[in-house]
Amino acid sequence: MDIRFRSRFCILFLLLTCLVICGFAFVEAQNQRPKNVQVAIRAKWSGTPLLLEAGELLSKESKHLFWEFIDGWLHVAKTEGDSHSAKDCLVKILKHGSSLLSESLASLFEFSLTLRSASPRLVLYRQLAEESLSSFPLSDDGYSHNGHGVDASEAVGTKKLDSLLVGVNPKSPRGKCCWVDIGAELFFDVSELQSWLQGPNEIGDSFQQPELYDFDHVHFDSNLMSPVAILYGALGTECFREFHLTLVEAAKEGKVKYVVRPVLPSGCEGEVGPCGAIGAMDSLNLGGYGVELALKNMEYKAMDDSTIKKGVTLEDPHTEDLSQEVRGFIFSKILERKPDLTSEIMAFRDYLLSSTISDTLDVWELKDLGHQTAQKIVQASDPLQSMQEINQNFPSVVSSLSRMKLNDSVKDEIIANQRMIPPGKSLMALNGALINIEDIDLYLLIDLVHQELSLADQFSKLKLPGSTVRKLLSTVTPPESDTFRVDFRSSHVHYLNNLEEDAMYRRWRSNLNDILMPVFPGQLRYIRKNLFHAIYVLDPATVSGLQSIDTITSFYENSYPIRFGVILYSTELIKKIERSGGELHSSDFEHDSETEDDKSSLIIRLFIYTKENHGTQTAFQFLSNINRLRIESADEALEMHHIEEAFVETLLPKVKSPPQEILLKLEKEQTHKELSQESSLFVFKLGVSKLQRCLLMNGLVLDSSEEALINAMNDELPRIQEQVYYGQINSHTDVLDKFLSEAGVSRYNPQIIVSGKVKPRFVSLASSILGGESVLNELNYLHSPETVDDVKPVTHLLALDVTSKKGIKLLREGIRYLIRGSKNARVGVLFTASQDADLSSILLVKTFEITAASYSHKKKVLEFLDQVCSFYEHNYILRSPAAADSAQAFITKVYELAEANELSSKAYKSSLSEAPNLNFREHLNKVAQFLFRQFGIASGVDAVITNGRVTSLDTGVFLGDDLHLLESVEFKHRIKHIAEIVEEVNWDGIDPDMLTSKYVSDIIMFVTSSMATRERSTESARFEILNAQYSAVVLNNDNSSIHIDAVVDPLSPSGQKLSSLLRVLAKYVHPSMRIVLNPMVS
Structure with missing residues (x-):
């Protein structure tokens, strides 16, 4: 007897949609054909109500939809009867939620609710509710001032959480299903809350308010400066309805900042109604990810093949049915045609049947x-x-x-x-x-x-x-570009060498194509062409600045193929310029003893004198001598005598008269003082003074270390090689001019030119318009002269406090930015004011709004506004309130300036002569509320919002050049391609009178801000x-x-x-x- 072993291998792949967040898998399989595997994955936390999940899903779409859902459900629950089946409740929830959405979003809302994707958020609220109850400070007498409160220890009891469970549902404290947390007290009854709201002294008391998070639901009518009141409860319960209605009224009256955290405590399922508890009583099955089960089955069967008849197999049920196809053959027809080959044909059939059972395929069958x-x-x-x-x-x-x-x-x-x-x-x-x-x-x-x-x-x-x-x-x-170059071209740049003209480089090859030739790793290409410009921006009186001079000298003496230069500035002078708002007035420094004793300014003046009279090489030698004398002295700090000795030592072999006399004359006459001040002002306007010292490699802002210089050369080399290869750079090209003309910016600001993991913050403006916000709808814009009727893709919104010096400075910079000219941008101003703002501040806002609304097309409107702001700043901001001019003086000045700039004063006389009413102050408060809710800009903080990009101005000076930089960066990377699409739109169904440049500019602003928020x-x-x-x-x-x-x-x-x-x-x-x-x- 021959024993034959047959092995059968089959792999069963099963892909099911189920979420593997965390859970237990329950697998059931029946040992029958077809083999079936069922998989269910359940979360560790208990179920969450579908009604609350629906609210969370809607809040992801819009904050307003969450509150509309609550109000609508309360109305539906009051007018309609209860649904008693889970299916009816689910349909009711879907119908109510979908009614707030468009058709496409409603379909996705239904699917997301089926997935239970909002359940983890509700688990988070459970944890916060548990903290609210358990972390409340203990009190012997109870924590309610009126005796009705519940002691925190009594409310929580001795509950101990199982660390292995996630999101344990808190138990209802003393049978209560809702409570309000104000930080100092917990209220479990509406009467307690109402008593607290009616006590104005207690509302104003300072206490540790509960911490709020970005995901919290803050009622849109809430006063941002009012005490926080957090309602923990579930929609559908009677206590939630009562607390909600009370807190909404309090929020509208400005008494509280009303927040809801949806929670259905354990034990309250019977209080929420049949639809409010759907999903909360059952275990939570989640779906989402794929699960692959690979099963391997191996069987061995022994057979006695001595008894097998010809053409017959013992174990295949299809043996007798010769008409059935086996691997493409119908053997009944073959036997009819070839009856004399029955034995061989049936043997071949047995082989095929055996192959079928083992599920193996021949190689030729896998070909296609x-x-x-x-x-x-x-x-x-x-x-x-x-x-x-x-x-x-x-x-x-x-x-x-x-x-x-x-x-x-x-x-x-x-x-x-x-x-x-x-x-x-x-x-x-x-x-x-x-x-x-x-x-x-x-x-x-x-x-x-x-x-x-x-x-x-x-x-x-x-x-x-x-x-x-x-x-x-x-x-x-x-893609975001990281090759912003600062355009430093100026007479304030002092070059040490010139590869194209200096005698020491005459033996170098001038063929620019040599840069394409391969070299050994680390080998430099010595070409007589200014390809690399290394400009160090430094304060020559600092240790780091003098060390940079030694670095430059070392590279120069070792014949590196780089053109070196410096831009010198005084740190003390930069500070004075910042204090003066970014301006340099010679009168501010005429009798300033600090400026006269400033070592940096002295070095710059002596450097400029030496360069003009004895050449650049001697001037750099003067700086090197200063550092050498500093190092040789006992105290490494730079002293005035180091500077004087270095100057004398440098000029001694160069002049016939004693160098000391030249030095005394230069110090006394303050020679080149203006040039040294202008050099510092130039560095300030470049925006690199905050970096202490830096390197500009062909305009790229880098650290000034030796390693950074070598790395910058290696990074810049491929860019130059590419342009040489394609003929964009040749022997006649000024490489620096080419780079700075193509990608140069006039100012460097790390808040605007972000790099690495730091990303700008964007906020959609379209949502504020669609949500019924009228602040932007009522806004009027300023434009550069003769561009009022042009579409402006870029919109700068200046959010500023009109009562602060920084706010007025930002306003004036915005006006000057437009005066210098911008074809692509417009400026709108969102004024806020402190609570104690005087009448002059209100009058300035009214003047500005009248001008923007009625005279934005006038030629001298920007000069008029700048003059008004200048008068207001000098007579009301920089003076004490007691010394400030009267409000009538301001009105009179506005009339005079309007007539002087060819603007009719009638509109101002009719408006400014009226006493500002309460509505105007409410308008300023409305703007402040809008800025905080929409952009997170707190009161008193100035900011610039450029097509949804929020730039907060907490520190430093923000110049008109920064606005130009913002315009350039945003237009190039986010706005240009969108503006081109919008401007080509064929507007159907729109009133032609509405299709103004302002309307199209608004659409571009809204669309670009929304597009920027998507990830x-x-x-x-x-x-x-x-x-x-x-x-x-x-x-x-x-x-x-x-x-x-x-x-x-x-x-x-x-x-x-x-x-x-x-x-x-x-x-x-x-x-x-x-x-x-x-x-x-x-």
């Missing part, structure tokens, strides 16, 4: 398996479902796939596409932006889709056509170059604002993952899709 799979998917009635089924059940379908007849057109198109993309490569892009397939999961994908749908909804409400919306969403933002990749791919006629899944939806481009290998792990994600998107979002199949080559 990838192409056949692609054809199967494309030809299916539901391609995405087909791709998912093939991915998840590949072992059971591979045999039928291998027998499919392949269409040559499919194969040829796949091969043609694979000339442009590697076989098996998978890519995916959402509205043109690439997505990292390795990191993406259902939740991240839904967040990205929600972001795009929200933007599309905002743009549609701005009356933008659907085609324009899709074009905007598919626009890829240019997505700046990388893209050209999917359109791939053919998609025979081997691609194309699902068109012209009404959808979501478009998916993908390249997928259907038989890869990425294909497994993407097939499920794409099916979900197709079901709930209905995007347009173009999926090019890219299988591996067999």
